[in-house]
Amino acid sequence: MAARSPRRKNDALTLGGVQVIPGERKTIDLEVGKLYTHSAVTMPVQVLCGHQAGPVLFVSAAIHGDELNGVEIIRRLLKVPALKRLKGTLIAVPIVNLHGFINQSRYLPDRRDLNRSFPGSDKGSLAGRVAHLFMHEIVQRCTHGIDLHTGAIHRSNLPQIRANLDDPETLELAKAFGTPVVLNSDLRDGSLREAAGKIGIPVLLYEAGEALRFDELAIRGGVQGILRVMRRLNMLPKSVKQQAFDPIVARTSNWVRASQGGIFRAAVKQGERVTKDQTVLGIVSDPFGESEVEIRAPFSGIIIGQLHLPLVNEGEALFHIARFNRTDIAAENIETYQETLESEVYPYLG
Numbered sequence: 001m002a003a004r005s006p007r008r009k010n011d012a013l014t015l016g017g018v019q020v021i022p023g024e025r026k027t028i029d030l031e032v033g034k035l036y037t038h039s040a041v042t043m044p045v046q047v048l049c050g051h052q053a054g055p056v057l058f059v060s061a062a063i064h065g066d067e068l069n070g071v072e073i074i075r076r077l078l079k080v081p082a083l084k085r086l087k088g089t090l091i092a093v094p095i096v097n098l099h100g101f102i103n104q105s106r107y108l109p110d111r112r113d114l115n116r117s118f119p120g121s122d123k124g125s126l127a128g129r130v131a132h133l134f135m136h137e138i139v140q141r142c143t144h145g146i147d148l149h150t151g152a153i154h155r156s157n158l159p160q161i162r163a164n165l166d167d168p169e170t171l172e173l174a175k176a177f178g179t180p181v182v183l184n185s186d187l188r189d190g191s192l193r194e195a196a197g198k199i200g201i202p203v204l205l206y207e208a209g210e211a212l213r214f215d216e217l218a219i220r221g222g223v224q225g226i227l228r229v230m231r232r233l234n235m236l237p238k239s240v241k242q243q244a245f246d247p248i249v250a251r252t253s254n255w256v257r258a259s260q261g262g263i264f265r266a267a268v269k270q271g272e273r274v275t276k277d278q279t280v281l282g283i284v285s286d287p288f289g290e291s292e293v294e295i296r297a298p299f300s301g302i303i304i305g306q307l308h309l310p311l312v313n314e315g316e317a318l319f320h321i322a323r324f325n326r327t328d329i330a331a332e333n334i335e336t337y338q339e340t341l342e343s344e345v346y347p348y349l350g
Contacts, residue, residue, distance in 0.1 A: 054088025065100020
């Protein structure tokens, strides 16, 4: 019988000048700056350092301050009993954009988008300084990352993973997360994914739900997806439950826009299959109903994002449709995914 390889003790991690040794769990406040009142603004971080060595994973939320699902996902994640058997280190950052979170705003006070400001600079704008702090203190200490997002105000997203699927390791982790849809997404200039990718750290972006709202299924899916990734990375013991399906990968997606301004009435819902030129997505009309225009699907696919505001301007993005070779399989995956999340009991909701 071959001898077992010896278990290697985990390394301590120092963050913000605070050391976390193997077996410890600490909350650390990283100072972002000061308010007009001279009160400090801090980025709260919780570090769980396992006894045994393993990957270092960061999970972040509220890079856009009005995207709340991720904050709740991380709260529930930190209550999971299996974390007591953690290998490696988990760094949880539930609120990256403190200024935006307090003001219920996507942006920082300088009106900059934090997710277009990476890797940042310690001498740059407020957004640049926050981005630099996050890169320097969090990302550069990690081997992998998961960044949690939602749709914008009045727009919701079907649970989906967006990632650079041309990287084999990222593709493997994206599939392990277990959303019904995995979308190949180009790296955007100034994004966290781009900055992390340049230093060799694969990052998954989880999109689900709507800004300033809790979406229960999106939250449950986020918690379970992170746990699946951690099991794939051997940070947690394997689960007896098996994933019900393999996610369908979409290489392209596009928004369908309003051809005229007016009152918008949707005829389909998120997650539905649509057929090119046949499916009526909705109708845009004037308040009297004298001028009505049907919006038809320009191509076949699955609706993965949707506008919920009935008032639209010409050119407004209405539906986000992902293209698949087999839309029937994608639709089955979505139905199975939703049924599974609805039926499962979560003991760590409180």
